[in-house]
Amino acid sequence: MTDLERHIQDIRMAFSEEIAAAETLENLDSLRVRFLGKKGEVTSLLKGLGALPPDERPRAGQFVNLLRDELEEQIRTRKDSLEEKELERLEREDHIDVTLPPRGRTGGGFHPVVETSREIIEIMAGLGFSVALGPEIEDDFYNFEALNIPPSHPARDMQDSFYFPDGKVLRTHTSPVEVRAMRAHGAPIRIVVPGKVYRRDSDPTHSPMFHQLEGLMVDTDVSIADLKGCLGALMNAFFDRPLAARYRGSYFPFTEPSLELDIECIECSGKNPSCRICKGTGWLEVAGLGMTHPDVLRAGGIDPTRYTGFAWGMGLDRMAMLKYGLTDLRVLFEGNVPYLLSGRNRSC
Amino acid sequence: MLVSWNILKTLVQCGSDIGKVCERLTETGSEVESVTRPGKKLSGVRIGKIREIEAHPAKSSLFVAKLDLGGEDAQCVTAATNLSNGDVVAYAAPGATISDGTKMGIRDFDGVESFGMMLSAEELGVPEIGLEFGILRLPADAPLGANAVSYLGLDDVILDLSITPNRGDLLSHVGVARELYALFDDAVFTSPRIERRSDNGEWPIPFKGVFIEDAGCPGYSLGLIRDVRIAPSPIDFRVALTLLGMRPISNIVDATNYCMLLFGQPQHAFDLDTLPDREITVRAAKDKEPILTLDGKMRTMSSSDLLITSGGVPIGVGGVMGGGDSEISDKTRNVVLESAGFVSQRVSTTSRRLGIRSEAAFRFARGVDPELMDPTLSYTLSLIESWKAGNAFPTVVRAVSKIREPKKVSLTKSKMQTILHWSDLSEAGRILGRLGIRRSESDDGSCTYVIPSYRADISIEEDLIEEVARIRGYNDMPSRLPQTFHERGDAGAVTRTQFDLRACAIGRGYVEVVTYAFVSSEAVARLRFPKDDARGKPVKLANPISSDQSDMRTTLLPGLMNALSKSLAAGWRDPVRIFEQGRVFLGDGENREEREQCAGLVFPGRDFKSPYGQSEREDFFSIKGDVIALLSCRGYEAEFRQGSEPFGHAGQTADILLNGERIGWLARLKPAIEREMDYGAPVYAFEFECAPLIEKRRPSFTEIPAYPAVYRDISLLVPCAIPVSTVMEQIRASAAELLWDLRIFDVYQGKGIPEGMRSLAFSLSYRNAKRTLTEEESDEVNNIVRAKLSEKGYILR
């Protein structure tokens, strides 16, 4: 072994010891300067090659260069690992408590009645029903007369109305839109009419303003079977499961025959005799329905000898209350934010 | 309509129990709302006779009675002072229970043992039947030892039926019994036995007669009762009336009420001796004609009302209520009893106008069988005689204004098939037959039916189909989806616009609200609309339910302000962001308009503490972002300019523009209004019309830019009066198509800036869509922009 070789061996050993001890990027850098810097040990070794005899120079040069490459490689590897450790440390340092609340605006929320209206419109659109709209300030003719409710009709007792000085009335139901739509489009027709309606009534279960959704289908072959089919589909889709239904005889001036629809209690399915929702009956009244009265078809300009129709009406507020577990009707129209967000955005 | 099961049982017999009967009534259209058993807590109560009653040996306020229970003896102590030897009473022995559920025992009253007690009307659960203070005394012939509860009829079951307005015929026990006959194939119907009274012969007193001068009264019959002895009616009738919701008054009145509940025919008793003349005329009222009704009120009539008069003086409002001057009193000696028919529309109009909802008016408004007049009168007269309340005369004075033809309605196989998917005419005929609707003619495809007088509601084929359908039951009918489709269902443009807007608003943290369409006049006044602003002149309801809800809203703002107040009153301290879509009502008469609006209101909150230091507050510009987003969800770009609203902050109100047209406003509320409402923080709101957004604009996508942009900043001093939007417009105009993006990144005014000026700093990005833009080209266009801005008089920095 030549002196040079011995020297290289020493440097290699010293370097290995020191690099193993280098714990920071600064240590590593001073190590690099000491061995590979301009005045470093390896550099000095290279510079000293000139003193060797010319025939030994190439071999010696090769040795030293090998040494340099080797040290550089070790420094690089060490640097990578130190840098990685440093980032890992920084990540540990930058730890946050992810359970802290979010920054920025909190979420909004839908109004249950409007949402219910949207859900039902979309279900019925799937059955070919389109939305029809009409005025809320209505003529007596459309609100009553055209629907077979003459001025002295006892049904007017059921619907104590708001009037205006000029004799117009705040519509007491969405039914006037049926007549307007029939007059505008004729038969066949398939519509749903969502909207606000008004009756002069205010107590915990009645609000002077509430919401109805009305449906009408007139065609050449429309029967009670079609009515049952459509309403059954609507209820099952709206409440998201198949529900038992009960159809009862009833009376409305604008339908003949007239029926009412009860669905299985969505809370207890009739299994709880002290159920708050169905009062232990197991049934919930959800809609009034029937075959459109020939007089109403006539008022809508449709020939009742050619066409038959069915119609139904339901309280959107009641449907919303059933679906979303609401108990008080009037509070729905107060715009009370804590109430409207209850059960949704729990504040932290 | 309250129905007594005990009375029903005398009229119709069937094999079904109460539960099944209720179920059938409910499914066929007469919903049973409740079933009550008034005597359900009473047990072990028997009839006893007081053998002897004497003062308590030690306590002067008590008495000791010895009772005969028909063979057994009993002793009890009472504090009641109305008893004497021989009185018959209801006695509850030890172990028995009374109406409030108390169980009887043996009690010692100062050395005298009392075994159970004698009962008052209240302790039997029917305080209304008592005639005196103390223990209830029963008739002397009551069977001793027998069950007092069944003797009194307290073992009854009362059904509360909800009768639909078309079924006036069901407002009586006979009517319900007849219905049950149709509902149950095994039922047997027995009508009450009526002694027919002949209509020839004279009354023993002179009477000129009954005269009908108005077709609103199809018939009028009058009975006479002389030597009337006004007294309470028999105790079992008092119990029955009480259980059926009517207060017992006196034998004559109770008899008419009882017969009304039995048959459905209202009647009215006049004190004959108070009538102005010995005649009765039914005529239309004169306009503003006054009458004192028996509820003690003076009423002013109108010409559509029917009056019962005597000697020209009104003595009753036809079918609605009797007059106060001819009412039955303790002094009444002679009675004429009216059993008449009145046209339902006339009664309905009068009773609604006068606000009188009497049992009579309720029935006439829903139609009373015109054939009931005479049978009911006869039955009532017999009943009064059987009570020994007076001598009734077999003759009836009668007037009939027209003879009624029985109505005929046809039923066709084809119509029934269309509506019910079922067409068995013979089975239909059987069902209708049990309803009293008889077939008169028939051929292959149709039958003609004669409608009985009590079913005025049946007039067209569909009515017959309904009768058949409801009795067959709707539940077993088939169900199917419509067999044909003509077009797809469509929510429609207006509704879709509203769906989009609410989805956007909710996504941006707004809570959707629905508020009343009517508001108070003060809420409108608070918004300070000038005289020429239609929003300050809301349409007013003629009959508002309260002054809080008197005016139709002309803007959604008052409802939102109200909602904010409610939320704050509920203790909410976080920010409030609410929005509503709904109609406002503008103009009047021919110019009336219902306009769909969208509005929002934002309150920054009352508590800004947060783990991140002070949280970012809502302000004008955060809400402006919401308005931009709302319009953009329908494909439109919102523009804004300084504006003014009477309720808006003078310096913080903007017009919302769409394609240059004003569609609404965005503002901070006037600080004076914020103070009036006690909000304690700035409130921001916006409102715009939905109509301009109804046609959705589709965005049209371009290619991704292939070449890089070059950025330049421009900073300049601009007079404060010039809005940023104007400066940006000027920059865009001078840079032309190379300008890719323009944003403002600094606005400063104050120290170091001349008075009346502000410093604006913009960042511009230039890009050529076809090739890389050079620095030189960018400088060139940027210099043009700078030169143009300088030309406007702005100072470049």
Ligand SMILES: [Zn+2]
């Ligand atoms: Zn239930």
